Amino acid sequence: MSVPRRWRRPPLLIANPVLRYSVYGGVLVYLVLAISSVEVNWTRIYEGLDRGLRFIEGFLVPDFTTRSRDIWLGMVESLTMTVTSTVAGILISIPVGIGAARNIAPMPVYAVCRALIAVSRSFQEIIIAILFVAMFGFGPLAGFLTLSFATIGFLSKLLAEDIEEIDESQAEAIRATGAGWWQVINYGVQPQVMPRLLGLSLYRLDINFRESAVIGIVGAGGIGATLNTSMDRYDYDTAGAILILIIVIVMLSEYGSSQLRKRVQ
Amino acid sequence: MPVSIRDGRPVWQRRTPARQWAIWAAWLALVVLTVYCWQVMNRGTIWAFVEDAPQQAADLLSRSWPPAWHYLDRLWWPLWDTVNIATLGTLLGIVFAVPVAFLAASNTSPSTAILRPLALFIIVASRSINSLIWALLLVAIIGPGLLAGIMAIALRSIGFIGKLLYEAIEEIDPAQVEAVSATGASRLQVMDYAVVPQILPAFSGISVFRWDINIRESTILGLVGAGGIGVQLESSLARLAWSEVTVIFAVILVTVIVSEWVSAKVRQAFI
Amino acid sequence: MLRVEGLTKRYKAGDHALKGVSFTVEPGQVVGLIGPSGAGKSTLIRCVNRLVDPTAGKVFLNDAEITSGAGDLRRVRRRIGMIFQEYALVERLTVMENVLSGRLGYVSFWRSFFRRFPAGDIEQAFRLLDRVGLTEHADKRADALSGGQRQRVGIARALEQNPELLLIDEPTASLDPKTSRQIMRLIVEICRESNLPAIINIHDVALAQMFVDRIIGLRAGEVVFDDVPSRLDNAALTAIYGEEDWAAMRKTAEDDAEDDAEATQARIERMAGLV
Numbered sequence: 001m002s003v004p005r006r007w008r009r010p011p012l013l014i015a016n017p018v019l020r021y022s023v024y025g026g027v028l029v030y031l032v033l034a035i036s037s038v039e040v041n042w043t044r045i046y047e048g049l050d051r052g053l054r055f056i057e058g059f060l061v062p063d064f065t066t067r068s069r070d071i072w073l074g075m076v077e078s079l080t081m082t083v084t085s086t087v088a089g090i091l092i093s094i095p096v097g098i099g100a101a102r103n104i105a106p107m108p109v110y111a112v113c114r115a116l117i118a119v120s121r122s123f124q125e126i127i128i129a130i131l132f133v134a135m136f137g138f139g140p141l142a143g144f145l146t147l148s149f150a151t152i153g154f155l156s157k158l159l160a161e162d163i164e165e166i167d168e169s170q171a172e173a174i175r176a177t178g179a180g181w182w183q184v185i186n187y188g189v190q191p192q193v194m195p196r197l198l199g200l201s202l203y204r205l206d207i208n209f210r211e212s213a214v215i216g217i218v219g220a221g222g223i224g225a226t227l228n229t230s231m232d233r234y235d236y237d238t239a240g241a242i243l244i245l246i247i248v249i250v251m252l253s254e255y256g257s258s259q260l261r262k263r264v265q
Numbered sequence: 266m267p268v269s270i271r272d273g274r275p276v277w278q279r280r281t282p283a284r285q286w287a288i289w290a291a292w293l294a295l296v297v298l299t300v301y302c303w304q305v306m307n308r309g310t311i312w313a314f315v316e317d318a319p320q321q322a323a324d325l326l327s328r329s330w331p332p333a334w335h336y337l338d339r340l341w342w343p344l345w346d347t348v349n350i351a352t353l354g355t356l357l358g359i360v361f362a363v364p365v366a367f368l369a370a371s372n373t374s375p376s377t378a379i380l381r382p383l384a385l386f387i388i389v390a391s392r393s394i395n396s397l398i399w400a401l402l403l404v405a406i407i408g409p410g411l412l413a414g415i416m417a418i419a420l421r422s423i424g425f426i427g428k429l430l431y432e433a434i435e436e437i438d439p440a441q442v443e444a445v446s447a448t449g450a451s452r453l454q455v456m457d458y459a460v461v462p463q464i465l466p467a468f469s470g471i472s473v474f475r476w477d478i479n480i481r482e483s484t485i486l487g488l489v490g491a492g493g494i495g496v497q498l499e500s501s502l503a504r505l506a507w508s509e510v511t512v513i514f515a516v517i518l519v520t521v522i523v524s525e526w527v528s529a530k531v532r533q534a535f536i
Numbered sequence: 537m538l539r540v541e542g543l544t545k546r547y548k549a550g551d552h553a554l555k556g557v558s559f560t561v562e563p564g565q566v567v568g569l570i571g572p573s574g575a576g577k578s579t580l581i582r583c584v585n586r587l588v589d590p591t592a593g594k595v596f597l598n599d600a601e602i603t604s605g606a607g608d609l610r611r612v613r614r615r616i617g618m619i620f621q622e623y624a625l626v627e628r629l630t631v632m633e634n635v636l637s638g639r640l641g642y643v644s645f646w647r648s649f650f651r652r653f654p655a656g657d658i659e660q661a662f663r664l665l666d667r668v669g670l671t672e673h674a675d676k677r678a679d680a681l682s683g684g685q686r687q688r689v690g691i692a693r694a695l696e697q698n699p700e701l702l703l704i705d706e707p708t709a710s711l712d713p714k715t716s717r718q719i720m721r722l723i724v725e726i727c728r729e730s731n732l733p734a735i736i737n738i739h740d741v742a743l744a745q746m747f748v749d750r751i752i753g754l755r756a757g758e759v760v761f762d763d764v765p766s767r768l769d770n771a772a773l774t775a776i777y778g779e780e781d782w783a784a785m786r787k788t789a790e791d792d793a794e795d796d797a798e799a800t801q802a803r804i805e806r807m808a809g810l811v
Contacts (some may be wrong), residue, residue, distance in 0.1 A: 003662035005655040007632055010675045013534065034349040038415065044408035052406040080306035087299045122521050126397065126485040127514065130502065135321045137314035140306045214395040217489065224398070231401055239402075243394060250393035444624035444690075447585055448697055449614030449641020454648050458637050462628040 051234075058236030059243065067230065067238045074226035075245065077140045078212040081222055085144045085212075086205045089151025094197075096152055097159030104163060104171075104189065113156065120153025129215040140221030147208045147215070154207070158200050159193065166192045202257035209253060213246050325507060332511040340497060340516055346411055347493035347520070350486065351479040354418025359472055361419065362426035369427060370434035372442075373460065384427070391424030396482045400491035409490035417491055418479050425475050433467035434460065469535040477528035484517045537563055538584070538701050538733055543593035545579050545757075553579040555757040556593065561701075564731040566724055568744035568765070571754035572777050577737045580754065581703040584735070585616040598700055614641025617694030619723070621706035623686040625693075627679040631670060634678050634689050635661045638696030657696070664692040668722065684715035691722065702727065702734035708743065716740070720747045741773070 014020040064071065099105045099113035128149055132142040171188030179187060216224025223242060230238040268275050280288070367373045369384035400417035407413055437460060445459035487495020494513060501509040538561040545554040553576040561567050569577050582588040584595055586602070586609060595603045602612045617638070625634050639657045640648055647653065653661075665671045668688035673681060678689060687707060694702060704723065708716035720736075724747050727734045738744045744751060745765040753761030753768075753776035761772045770782040 003659055003666065005659045007636075007653075007658045007661070007674075009630065009633065009651045034353055037346070037349060038353070038411045040412055041408055041410065045412075048406045048408055055402065055406060076305060080302035083302040084299055084306060087295070122518055123514075124481050124485050124517075126488065127517070131325075134325055135318045137311060139310055141310045141315065144306065210393060210395060214397045217397060217401070227398065228401065231405055234405075243398075247390050247393040251389055254389075438624075438627075440620060440622065440624040441626045443587060444618070444620050444693075445626065445637055445640065447587060447613055447616075447618040448638050448693070449610045449612070450637070450648075451610060451640070451645060453645045454640045457645070457649055458629065458633070458640065459626055462626050465628065 051236075055236045055240070058238075058240035060240070061237065062241035062244050063235075063237030064241045067226070067235070070226045070229070071223070071238070071242060071245070074216070074223035074242070077143075078209065078216075078222040078224075081140050081143045081147060081212045082205065082209040085147035086151060086201065086208050088144070088148045089155060089204065089208075090201050092148070093152050093155035093159060097156040098163065098185065100156055100160035101163035103166075103168070104185070113160075117153050117157050117160075120149055121157065125150050125211050125215060126218055129218050129220040133219045138219040138221070143212060143215050143220035143222055146220055147211060150211065151204055151208065154204055155197075155200060159197055162193045162196055163189060199261045202260060206250065206253050206257060210246070210250060328505075328507040329511040331508065332515065333506070333508040334512060336509045336512045337516070340494060340513065343487070343494040343497050344516060344520065347483045347495075348480065350411060350414040350418055350483040350491075350493050351476060351524075354415045354483070355422055355472065355476040355479050357415060357419035358422025358426060358475070362423045362430060363468075365423060365427040366430035366434060369431040372437070372439070373434055373456075384431075388424045388427045388431075391420055391422075392428060393424075394421070396421035396479075397486065397489060400486045401489045404490045409492070411492035414483060414486045414491035414493055417486060418483060421482070422475050422479065425478075426471055429471045430464065430468060433464050433471075437463040466535055470532050473528045473531045473535075477524050480524040481521055484520070537561065537598055538735075539596040539599075540584070541594045541596070543580065543583055543595065544591050545576070545583055545588065546591045553757055554583065554590070554593075557754075557757070557759055558593075559752060559759065559762060561733040561735065563733055564727060565750060566727050566734045566736065566748045568748035568751045569735055569737045569754060570739070570741055570744055570751060570776060575754040575776075576757040577754055578705060581618075581705055581735055581737055584701070584703055585613050585618060610641050614697055615699060616701045616703060617697045617699030619687070619690050619694050619702065619704040619707055621709045623683075623690045625678040625686055625689055628677060630675050630677055631665070631681070631689050632661060632674045635664060635692045635696050638693045641697065660698075661692070661696055664695050667726075668692050683711050684719065687711065687715075687719050688722070691719075691726070695726065699732065702732055704734060704736040706737055706739060708738070708740065716743060717746075724748070741768070 011017075011020060014023060096113050096116060099109045100117055102110060105113070125146055129142060129146040132145045132149075136142045136145065166189055170192065171184055174184050174188035212222045213224050213227070216222040216226070217228045219225070223246065227239060227242045230236075230242065268277050270276070278285070365384045365387055368375070368380045369388060371377065371381070374381040374384070396417045399420045400413055403413035403416050403420075407416075441463065442455060442459040445455050450458060483493050483495075485495045485498070487493045487497070488499050490496070490499075494516065498510065498513050501507075501513060540560070541558050543554050543557045546552050557576075557580060559567075569580065571577050579588055583590040583593075584602075590603060593603070594601055597612075597615060602615075626637065629637075633651065636651070636653050636657060638661075639653055643653060643657070662671065662674070665674055668691055670681075670685060670688055670692070673685065678686060681689065690707075702723070707719055707723065711719060720743060723734065723736070726732065736744070736748060745768060748765060751761065751763065751765050751768055752759055753772065755776050760775045761768065763772075773782045774780070
């Protein structure tokens with residue numbers, strides 16, 4: 001019996017060789033064009049290296065004391081903003097999420113809720129923050145509104161998807177007992193989505209804290225404003241201290257929420 | 266015991282009294298915390314500004330409309346830059362994230378005493394800091410421009426891709442790894458034949474997902490000088506040219522929708 | 537020929553998995569290794585190709601010791617083919633890549649990375665796929681195959697190594713009774729053809745008795761039975777597994793065997809009718 005002595009692995013994605021090589025060629029051309037459109041000012045980078053070193057020094061030997069008052073105020077704003085916006089966001093997300101679930105909401109309600117989610121998700125938090133600052137003035141209230149709005153887009157979408165994926169037979173069994181709409185939600189839907197909703201809420205708490213450190217750059221309060229000021233002043237020791245605080249708080253809250261999730265689920 | 270005896274009859278309750286009290290106390294604590302935070306947060310709020318917010322909003326809307334469509338001509342080049350920041354930044358992020366993920370995964374890490382904690386720290390540090398903050402730092406160090414934006418996106422992507430990828434590596438089927446090792450394959454060959462095929466779908470999904478997020482992020486990096494369409498946004502905002510801002514928002518919206526569509530298509534293809 | 541001398545394995549957690557196991561397997565001999573779960577069957581075969589490092593004892597393959605210290609692991613493993621429980625194919629690679637992965641111990645990393653295997657290896661892989669009846673599936677992904685087909689790929693992968701010994705871990709664990717027999721038959725035939733010694737780790741005693749030349753019974757890390765299958769009586773089974781009504785099991789096994797014999801008879805008669 002004669003068998004082949006050569007074997008080539010079949011291509012993974014695109015079977016047609018002409019198409020495959022033109023895709024490869026297209027990607028290559030794009031990369032060349034994209035990279036060549038990046039202008040690099042080497043003298044500026046060379047001058048900046050010194051600052052880079054100072055920044056690393058600032059990170060390794062942070063200065064928590066000189067501007068301790070600013071850091072403290074910024075942190076308090078960030079943390080309070082995080083808590084209030086997460087709570088407000090969850091409270092609004094639950095009805096919006098229920099309304100955006102195709103299997104339990106009537107069509108007009110579904111359309112309105114889905115539109116709200118789409119708007120909230122399409123824009124970066126920073127862009128929302130710019131608008132809210134323009135309307136409500138500088139300060140953490142604008143930040144609170146921004147984060148609440150962003151939370152709605154995030155939580156409602158995931159909650160709606162969860163509700164759409166529930167085990168229908170459980171809800172049906174409750175409906176069969178003669179339960180009303182609210183009772184079906186309470187007995188047939190809520191127990192199925194509750195653990196994940198809790199996990200997502202804690203996850204969003206983490207995200208809101210991280211975002212609260214950024215929106216200050218456009219004037220919406222929080223530690224981001226302090227960080228921005230210290231960078232403007234070339235005060236890298238304070239900037240390093242703020243970054244370390246952010247990292248530590250994120251680590252702590254991630255650890256805390258993972259412990260809490262383990263206990264609840 | 267949820268069932269207790271009262272007046273000689275069994276009474277069913279959902280929870281034991283102690284547990285019920287604990288739950289009520291937790292809810293109460295949450296409410297108190299929220300109210301307290303709300304008050305602390307609003308100590309500096311000037312409520313007069315808040316009261317005339319509807320007026321401000323109406324004013325803003327009237328100045329934003331009609332959009333200054335002619336401004337569109339000057340947005341194509343920044344848009345090209347924005348897409349490049351996201352794409353090149355994601356690619357650069359992948360280059361660093363892949364080795365970090367292999368060092369961080371408990372089943373592939375060569376040293377659990379030093380390298381694994383280090384890799385995990387890199388991931389946490391990168392994830393904690395938003396790309397806009399990375400951009401702020403990089404603009405101060407290497408100067409404004411695309412390069413700062415690309416590096417900011419890359420630095421933020423390392424943590425995101427690294428975390429999801431190392432979780433995927435930890436979930437691979439060990440039997441396939443054992444089987445390839447049993448043929449006498451070297452460490453690298455085991456990676457190539459047993460580990461990589463198992464994580465490839467997750468890896469491509471994660472990368473495209475992050476690219477999609479990075480498109481959004483790169484639209485605003487220009488606010489701190491890191492290139493892209495955000496630079497135009499910054500200058501229009503500074504001039505209070507809200508009709509131009511409307512055009513920029515419209516362009517961003519369309520870009521985001523297109524990138525989401527592309528990423529969904531590509532993810533489908535890789536499964 | 538495989539010689540195992542005083543093989544002992546104590547895990548760090550303190551489990552004493554193997555307590556001085558010794559035996560010799562002659563060329564072409566197929567040995568069934570039976571015993572309750574946790575008796576050390578899996579540890580024993582993994583100690584032979586050093587997926588698990590034994591605490592004490594020696595293993596000789598064709599008179600060369602393969603347990604000695606830091607000796608080249610790659611060289612040891614590539615001489616020993618292994619077939620796994622639930623196949624352990626790399627699901628997302630093609631059938632051909634899975635078979636060729638049997639040559640990984642012989643080729644350089646770059647050669648294997650670019651899938652440029654020597655022509656001889658590829659020729660052998662096609663011959664093996666033909667032998668196990670999967671030639672037309674060569675370029676399919678492994679996860680597109682049925683259970684029996686996957687185990688055939690697993691067999692081809694092990695044989696692609698040109699092994700001097702086959703280690704087989706629960707080859708029929710997730711297969712239906714008919715496919716299990718086909719797989720066992722194929723393994724035994726292949727060992728006969730190339731005079732290859734094999735150790736089959738197996739739960740199904742009846743299936744083992746039907747196919748293997750010799751049975752070793754392991755209990756709590758010690759050999760408690762080592763003889764031809766026909767000598768495995770109720771007393772021996774009790775020594776291996778503990779007290780149980782063995783007569784009932786034997787009865788069903790014999791019925792099965794009769795069914796099998798009848799099926800063979802029927803096939804022969806049908807073919808005779810054709811002539």
